[in-house]
Amino acid sequence: RKEVEQDPGPFNVPEGATVAFNCTYSNSASQSFFWYRQDCRKEPKLLMSVYSSGNEDGRFTAQLNRASQYISLLIRDSKLSDSATYLCVVGYGGSQGNLIFGKGTKLSVKP
């Protein structure tokens, strides 16, 4: 069974803090990796793709470790507006691909 596991949290952090989320996946044939963000009562939206070499987008850094089968997301200088649920997503199957979501990690940034 293809599984994507995340710590559900919640992570309660003060503004300005650095917070990291990890995610593990079970299928070594996974080919694509993403972080999504979901705000309360809204649909999930793509935050960033995760590349083998790691990638950064402003305060957000994503890393992929294929050998250990985990993905990480680092958020620096947390803002109140970062409060949301962060979903780890793994893509399988190439041209007949599909996306499997983790259960999400809830982040709450406090003033």
Added chain:
Amino acid sequence: DTAVSQTPKYLVTQMGNDKSIKCEQNLGHDTMYWYKQDSKKFLKIMFSYNNKELIINETVPNRFSPKSPDKAHLNLHINSLELGDSAVYFCASSQSDREGTFGSGTRLTVV
């Protein structure tokens, strides 16, 4: 111009009724999905269709039947609705296992 649109946005119905939720995407994607998000906020895949063919059919009651008339549409029909079916249902699409785009969700309440 909405990329993934699903209707209706809200659906309140009585136990035992049959209802359908429609989904359409104009992104030219070859894969479409139905996800269920329950009261615990976990996003769980129900079905995945690639080029109109069923790829994933997770353990859902056979009261749920997806229908894909073409690559741009994936509808969900639910027979004999039960209280436990109350949830938010999200449609999504992707190009193979690349990042997915979600519809805004259908909030189903069974009374």
